[in-house]
Amino acid sequence: MVRDGSVTVRVPAKVNLQLAVGAARPDGYHELVSVFHAVSLHDDVTVAPSDALRVVVEGEEAAGVPADETNLAARAVLLLAGRLGREADVLVHLRKGIPAAGGMAGGSADAAGALLAADALWGAGLERAELLELAAELGSDVPFALVGGTAVGLGRGERLTPALARGHFEWVLALAEEGLSTPAVYAEADRLRAGRVLPEPRPSERLMAALRAGDPVALARALENDLQPAAASLAPGLHATLQAGEDGGALGGVVSGSGPTCAFLAADAEAADELAGALLDSGTCRAVRRAHGPVAGARVVEGGAREGRGQ
Ligand SMILES: C[C@](O)(CO)[C@H](O)COP(=O)(O)OP(=O)(O)OC[C@H]1O[C@@H](n2ccc(N)nc2=O)[C@H](O)[C@@H]1O
Numbered sequence: 001m002v003r004d005g006s007v008t009v010r011v012p013a014k015v016n017l018q019l020a021v022g023a024a025r026p027d028g029y030h031e032l033v034s035v036f037h038a039v040s041l042h043d044d045v046t047v048a049p050s051d052a053l054r055v056v057v058e059g060e061e062a063a064g065v066p067a068d069e070t071n072l073a074a075r076a077v078l079l080l081a082g083r084l085g086r087e088a089d090v091l092v093h094l095r096k097g098i099p100a101a102g103g104m105a106g107g108s109a110d111a112a113g114a115l116l117a118a119d120a121l122w123g124a125g126l127e128r129a130e131l132l133e134l135a136a137e138l139g140s141d142v143p144f145a146l147v148g149g150t151a152v153g154l155g156r157g158e159r160l161t162p163a164l165a166r167g168h169f170e171w172v173l174a175l176a177e178e179g180l181s182t183p184a185v186y187a188e189a190d191r192l193r194a195g196r197v198l199p200e201p202r203p204s205e206r207l208m209a210a211l212r213a214g215d216p217v218a219l220a221r222a223l224e225n226d227l228q229p230a231a232a233s234l235a236p237g238l239h240a241t242l243q244a245g246e247d248g249g250a251l252g253g254v255v256s257g258s259g260p261t262c263a264f265l266a267a268d269a270e271a272a273d274e275l276a277g278a279l280l281d282s283g284t285c286r287a288v289r290r291a292h293g294p295v296a297g298a299r300v301v302e303g304g305a306r307e308g309r310g311q
């Protein structure tokens, strides 16, 4: 939905190629090494002048997304307006293609998109570093949605360094019937690992080498996620989905972030199409999406004077 004076930003979903989770910190967050990878599944966030802050949510993945001030995109607009000392009098329109509570950072993507769109609409001209700082206040995954590509996140995931990566990867995403709550999955991981001495999370050398080489076979073998046992403990159907991906010819598969979406790597576009069909036929998921990565972070696609600003 585009109207006069509006700005639309496209924001990608993410898959975590590696998610190494350390011990819980005193602030309740876990120390991470998160290798983020932006994929072509996306949301479109449109911000337009209005008499008050309003939220409208549409699109094939709109179910379960709040259309009020608790929406992360609305919180982003309120945060930026507060920083600028102005009213947040805009209509925020979300077209959701990223599943909610799916482990693909859909809410974070919308927050990043709303920040960039409102910045452009209001002509605020924030520096990239300022936008990244506001993004980190909104959530650990929000800075990456601005940056995109493939990047390593440290700390609680918000301190980003671009990864040396080449090539283009074909993904098949298996979407689950029910979402999973991110805090609940971290809490389940703590419960499952109670009493164990946890090593400090470190970037996987073989994953980094696979990315540098642009080698999908090596990348598929290196996918790892410390939250996977916790996600599968809360959603036991994930075992069958992962097995169906393997049986359907995936090079490798992993639960994305806190789940329950499963991400499978395919050798090429043709293999990905076949795998998508096999996963759908398996009856182990609600829906299947094809995607490729890496793609750019949040970028203005309509309206606004500074297209591509987020990259
Ligand atoms: C699972 C991931 O998606 C992987 O990228 C992220 O770690 C989650 O990022 P997010 O949804 O942006 O998370 P936030 O909104 O910052 O935090 C939500 C909740 O997740 C848990 N959380 C999040 C990040 C982190 N490093 N440790 C945590 O324990 C905390 O319970 C926190 O209260």
Ligand SMILES: Nc1ncnc2c1ncn2[C@@H]1O[C@H](COP(=O)(O)OP(=O)(O)OP(=O)(O)O)[C@@H](O)[C@H]1O
Binding pocket: 064, 065, 066, 070, 071, 072, 073, 094, 099, 100, 101, 102, 103, 104, 105, 106, 107, 108, 110, 111, 141, 179, 180, 182, 257, 258, 259
């Ligand atoms: N714009 C939004 N899109 C989706 N969910 C939102 C949004 N704003 C708030 N929410 C709420 O946040 C919850 C988590 O949503 P989100 O889609 O970000 O989860 P996620 O993809 O699992 O997150 P992550 O991968 O960052 O852990 C939803 O269940 C919903 O109630």
